[in-house]
Amino acid sequence: MSLQPFQLEIRDLAVRRGPRMLFERLDLSLSDGEILHLQGANGAGKTSLLETLAGLRRPASGQVLGLPEERGLHWLGHRNALNLSLSVLENLEFWCGLNGASTSACQPALERVGIWKLRHRLVRTLSAGQKRRAALARLLAQRRPLWLLDEPLDGLDRQGLELFAQLLGEHAAGGGGAIVTSHQPLPAGLSGVRNLVLSR
Amino acid sequence: MNAALAILTRELRLALRSRMDWLLPLLFFVMVVLLFGLGARPNDPVLAGFAPSILWVGALLSMLLTLDRLFRADYEDGTLEQLCLAEAPLALTVGAKLTAHWLLTGLPLVLLAAPLAVALQLPVAGLPALVWGLALGTPVLSFVGGFAAALTVALPRAGLLLPLLVLPLLAPVLIFGAGAVRAALGGLDAAAPLYFLAAVLVLCLTLVPWAAAAALRNAFE
Numbered sequence: 001m002s003l004q005p006f007q008l009e010i011r012d013l014a015v016r017r018g019p020r021m022l023f024e025r026l027d028l029s030l031s032d033g034e035i036l037h038l039q040g041a042n043g044a045g046k047t048s049l050l051e052t053l054a055g056l057r058r059p060a061s062g063q064v065l066g067l068p069e070e071r072g073l074h075w076l077g078h079r080n081a082l083n084l085s086l087s088v089l090e091n092l093e094f095w096c097g098l099n100g101a102s103t104s105a106c107q108p109a110l111e112r113v114g115i116w117k118l119r120h121r122l123v124r125t126l127s128a129g130q131k132r133r134a135a136l137a138r139l140l141a142q143r144r145p146l147w148l149l150d151e152p153l154d155g156l157d158r159q160g161l162e163l164f165a166q167l168l169g170e171h172a173a174g175g176g177g178a179i180v181t182s183h184q185p186l187p188a189g190l191s192g193v194r195n196l197v198l199s200r
Numbered sequence: 201m202n203a204a205l206a207i208l209t210r211e212l213r214l215a216l217r218s219r220m221d222w223l224l225p226l227l228f229f230v231m232v233v234l235l236f237g238l239g240a241r242p243n244d245p246v247l248a249g250f251a252p253s254i255l256w257v258g259a260l261l262s263m264l265l266t267l268d269r270l271f272r273a274d275y276e277d278g279t280l281e282q283l284c285l286a287e288a289p290l291a292l293t294v295g296a297k298l299t300a301h302w303l304l305t306g307l308p309l310v311l312l313a314a315p316l317a318v319a320l321q322l323p324v325a326g327l328p329a330l331v332w333g334l335a336l337g338t339p340v341l342s343f344v345g346g347f348a349a350a351l352t353v354a355l356p357r358a359g360l361l362l363p364l365l366v367l368p369l370l371a372p373v374l375i376f377g378a379g380a381v382r383a384a385l386g387g388l389d390a391a392a393p394l395y396f397l398a399a400v401l402v403l404c405l406t407l408v409p410w411a412a413a414a415a416l417r418n419a420f421e
Contacts, residue, residue, distance in 0.1 A: 051420065054285055056285070075281065077281055079277055079278025080277070081278040081279045082278075082279075083210075083214065085214055086210070086217075090213065095286075098203050098286050098288050
């Protein structure tokens with residue numbers, strides 16, 4: 001199944017957190033097949049920008065146009081959205097059930113991120129990197145055109161970074177787009193990556 | 201409906217893994233009620249007069265103990281962000297979570313109320329009104345408490361604020377719930393206060409999921 005094409009346009013966007021204006025007059029575009037690497041100092045507003053695009057936060061002003069519609073985006077925040085008292089598989093099956101996806105997609109997703117053998121382990125017993133892989137599996141269990149990834153490299157080892165680069169590359173090659181925040185450079189081997197630095 | 205079922209299954213599975221989370225409030229309820237009995241003189245008829253209030257206040261306080269955790273774990277591990285963005289409407293998700301909360305904390309109170317009422321020497325004539333009242337009133341406690349928990353989910357030390365928010369809102373439920381038992385004991389028809397509780401319950405079922413969903417979305421602003 002091919003992904004829904006999209007052309008994201010951000011016009012004159014301003015985002016506020018409490019009384020503080022994080023950034024103003026931001027213009028940006030992203031189409032399917034593109035990866036945008038968002039960088040910036042702590043507090044520059046990278047996470048808040050992603051939260052705004054995801055719909056978790058209202059912009060102070062400006063417009064966000066062309067977001068892919070139904071089943072349009074995946075959000076991976078700082079936190080993995082994994083319940084520590086459930087197993088890896090139970091967590092993933094829950095998200096599939098909630099989003100109307102078939103639970104049969106869980107096995108290939110967990111195999112792809114290399115933790116199928118850990119599927120019955122409670123999340124509380126996993127390392128930080130294994131938890132991050134479990135969170136990445138959620139992106140694969142249900143295909144969506146736009147990925148908003150906030151510091152997705154946190155906790156990943158060298159093999160995890162290579163895996164992430166492969167997943168992101170395959171996603172873009174398959175017609176998906178992604179905005180990725182990270183303080184470290186994205187893994188080598190990714191083509192078509194644009195960089196944007198948010199400054200205060 | 202699959203989404204609601206997914207939430208219910210998850211909540212019940214989590215409850216099985218963390219039994220103390222719902223057993224401790226039940227034990228608290230039993231202990232509060234029995235301590236009143238132990239504190240009174242043996243066979244004191246006054247105790248039966250206070251029994252409806254003791255049971256209702258015990259149920260109210262017992263359910264208060266569980267409210268702070270209702271959305272906080274999901275908020276802290278990032279689940280709540282995903283629930284806000286999920287395909288299933290957040291109000292449906294919240295409704296399912298609150299229903300699971302009642303199944304785990306309210307329903308056991310309803311089942312325990314009759315034997316505990318007997319321990320407080322409540323006459324048998326008052327038992328149906330007590331059980332019906334709690335069956336209608338405890339879901340209201342879950343839903344109104346859930347709304348307050350949603351309002352305070354992002355606040356530090358919300359556990360202190362929650363009782364101050366919830367208790368005044370639940371005073372009418374307490375008054376009409378205990379009033380139904382007193383009416384039955386006095387030979388009057390208990391239907392009117394029970395109908396009132398039923399009306400409040402319908403109002404809560406209709407409005408609270410949407411209001412709590414809006415409060416949860418606001419937590420990210």
